[in-house]
Amino acid sequence: MASTDRPTSFIYSLVKNESSSALSPVVKQLLCDIGVADDVSSRSVAAEVCTEPAAVRGRLRRQQDLLSADGFILFDQCADLLPRISGQPAEDYYINSVSALAETFRCSQDILQDMPLEEFSHIYEESLVALDCFIIISLFLLGGKQCPLMLKDLITARELEQSLGPHVLRLLQVVIGPPVSMNIRNVCWHGFLSEHELPRRYIFFLLLLTASLGRVLQDRGIYHGDICARDYHSLTRTDDIALPDAAARSLEECLLNSWLVTSENINFFKAALAFLKHQKYGLCSVLLLPLLEHSLRRLFVVVNDCPHRLVTAEATSLYTTFEEILDQSLPDRRENKLGQVLGEPCMDLLHDLLIYPGGPRVRDKLGHGEADCHTVPGSLPVILLVIFARLARIAHDDDDDFEVSSCTPVAEMLHGLSGYRSVFHPVSLLHQRIQNLCSVAATLPADLHTSPGLENWNLGDGVEVFFNKNEVFMDIQQSLTQWLESIAASMGAVTLSEWQQMRPRLSTPFSCVYEDVTRMLPHKLKTLYRWQKDVYTVKKLDDGVQQTLHLDIRRLVSSENVKVTESEIVGILSRMIAETETVLTQTRLALQLRQEQLQKKQLRSRQRDNLTRLLAFLPCASLLANYVAVLSAWQVSHLDDYQTLDTRGLKTLQRFLKSTLRTCENVRTFTSRESNKWSQASQVLVEELKSAVKLSGLSVFFGKAVEGKSFSHML
Secondary structure, three states, rough: OOOOOOOOOHHHHHHHHOOOOOOOHHHHHHHHOOOHHOHHHHHHHHHHOOOHHHHHHHOOOOOOEEEOOOOEEEEHHHHHHHOOOOOOOHHHHHOOOOHHHHHHHHHHHHHHHOOOOOHHHHHHHHHHHOOOOHHHHHHOOOOOOOOOOOHHHOOHHHHHHHHHHHHHHHHHHHOOOOOOOOHHHHHHHHOOHHHHHOOOHHHHHHHHHHHHOOOOOOOOHOOHHHHHOOOOOOOHHHHOOOOOOOOOOOOOHHHOOOOOOOOOOOHHHHHHHHHHOHHHHHHHHHHHHHHHHHHHHHHHHHHHOOOOHHHHOOOOOOOHHHHHHHEEEOOOOOOOHHHHHHHHHHHHHHHHHOOOOOOOOOOOHHHHOOHHHHOOOOOOOOOHHHHHHHHHOOOOOOOOOOHHHHHHHHHHHHHHOOOOOOOOOHHHHHHHHHHHHHHHOOOHHOOOOEEOOOOOHHHHHHHHHHHHHHHHHHHHHHHHHHHHHOOHHOEEEEEEEEHHHHHHHOOOOOOOOOOHHHHHOOOOOOOOOOHOOOHHHHHHOOOOOOHHHHHHHHHHHOOOOOOOOOOHHHHHHHHHHHHHHHHHHHHHHHHHHHHHHHHOOOOOOHHHHHHHHHHHHHHHHHHHHHHHHHHHHHHHHHHHHHHHOOOOHHHHHHHHHHHOOOOOOOOHHHHOOOOOOHHHHHHHHHHHHHHHHHHHEEEHOOEEEEEOOOHHHOO
16 A cells, blocks of 8 residues: 555555445445335335325325324334334344334435425424524533533433433434444535435435424424523634635636546535535535545545545444544554645644634534534635645646646645644644733723823823832832843844843833734744644553543643643643733723723722722733733743753743742732722732742753752742
């Protein structure tokens, strides 16, 4: 099989020749044979229990219809057809269950396939309105608290049974249950089905099933207003991923002629591109995401020589989904070679779009009904098409005869992708939060209209009046200046001369330090798989515990035999910034309120004194923002140096950062609307900066104590 040291044209030939079906034999038999059995024997048995409703299609109704007279599923009759759950293997149970429901599937198609849209709306619209994409989770939350993560577990929950009844759940378990069931949702959404492997009757049945669930809720006295409303997740974060737009819209010819498109999926691609042209971005994305997952899976199994991972899951195997495809290692710990083929920029983009918790996670949000398909931004299908362009180009990476100019859209899109850096990795998000903190702090004087003497003031009068005679501020400024001098030798990308120019601004309140802090941040910091090594380090401690791979490393940092991880350091810094932003927001709101009351002469004597203390705190708040921004940027600039610190040094650094976080939390408490303790907030900052100055004799990132003092002693 292929390896990444072979020409990619060899990869192309292998991918091109992959089997057209991604369904395992068992799953394919269940969906394509058993569920659509139309032989004479099956029809004669089904005819005894199923007749189309006369009121809907005008045909003869029998006593044991599976559908009601007005065209809804009778769940109790359907459940009676199902075999007993106990006494047979799970695989046999679902085979027998699907066989028993085959006539119901056919009846659903017979009822709906020729029904005019107006008639469908008249019969089913009210029941469909009772449902939304959150319905199953929302119904669970009527009686439960911790909702199961997996759909197959959710539809077996007792809390859901209380809302829908046992017969409904039995039917749902056959249709969208575990891998040995029909599992229609997963085989569709994860891209395993080709166009001809999903019989139309299942689509009609799902429409009827959804409407019938709404009828069940109405019959049980549960109405839309009784269900807790849940807001949709917005996918507008995809707008933060800046990639060429115009090129994506003219990609059709290049894409349809690539290895990605086969006779089994060409109509899916054409439909997606048609939706894009008509600006139906949600529908376009819903079609492109399964196609992308299937295309990546095809490439994944070739480059890693694991053809068995191409097919759907069964009882003893797992799906190969985006998470596994994009992981750093294979289950047997071999390196996943997909990254070598796609390149780091493309892998960064895929992780941003699909994996990172701080990103849009578009597959999860759309696939779980948590995003409104009608509000999907146009940036999402563009991003997906950029990835498809990269995949299309893979087959020609080693082909000198390939003319990029012959497919200009691909060339334009790949040019935009080549320099891509992660936007949603926690380290990247920390970059953005640091910069945003500087921007927020710089606007603080915009709301300032009152001098310390409670007289009218404007920016032209100069900000010095707020701190020239402010002794607490002077203590804070002096300590901050000393701390800035102490870290001058370890500023990373910033030269000493640059630092000397920046330092006065950093210790001056109300100054704009955005550009200065941005220069401190590293411009090229690798984020791909940056924290996965933390997980593998933990696994080595107990090689026999496979579950360790799935533990959150941040839960283990307190263990004596585990080093403090970079992920926790970044997490602490992010929380510090969030607390500081809250301090600035609370301070601004309090300032606006008190100044308005002052103008209206509504302040009592104690309130006027409180406003005076608030005005004295303003320059201190400004320096707090500068300190947190510089401290965070300083830490980020040395992320790659943490490996040089021993466990003791890292834990001491961790304690210092946690202490700083507590200071930010205390200041946030003192500046809250309920407290308004501005003097106490200032005093907390004095103590914090004095503690920070104790680092002045220590090079934190090289594990060396100066003048014979240990790191712990310095703190």
